[in-house]
Amino acid sequence: MMFYVYRDENRHWRWRLMTVSKQVLAESPKAYHQKDDCRAAIQLMKNCGVARVHEIPIQMSLEQVLGSHLVKVVPSMNDL
Numbered sequence: 001m002m003f004y005v006y007r008d009e010n011r012h013w014r015w016r017l018m019t020v021s022k023q024v025l026a027e028s029p030k031a032y033h034q035k036d037d038c039r040a041a042i043q044l045m046k047n048c049g050v051a052r053v054h055e056i057p058i059q060m061s062l063e064q065v066l067g068s069h070l071v072k073v074v075p076s077m078n079d080l
Contacts, residue, residue: 001025003042005035013038017045 004016012031015038018024026045032038 003045005038005042015039015042015045 001017001019004018006014006016008014008031010031012033013035014028014031016024016028017026028038028041032041
C-alpha cells in the first residue's frame with residue numbers, strides 16, 4: 001500500500017491510499033491548502049493502528065448509529 005499526495009482541480013492538496021494494484025482504499029475527505037497539512041493527515045492515518053472497529057448490527061443502518069450511542073434493536077414478534 002502507498003499514500004499518494006496530489007493536487008486536485010482547485011490546486012488544493014489531497015491524499016489517496018492505494019494498493020499496489022492501484023485500487024483506492026481511502027481518500028482524503030477534505031482538501032488542504034497547505035501540503036504540510038495534507039502530509040500531517042497522512043501521518044495521523046499511519047499512526048491509527050489502535051483505531052477500533054465498530055460493527056453495526058444488521059438490523060441497523062449507519063445513519064441510525066451516527067451521532068448517537070449504539071442502541072440494541074430487539075426485533076418485534078412480526079419480524080421473527
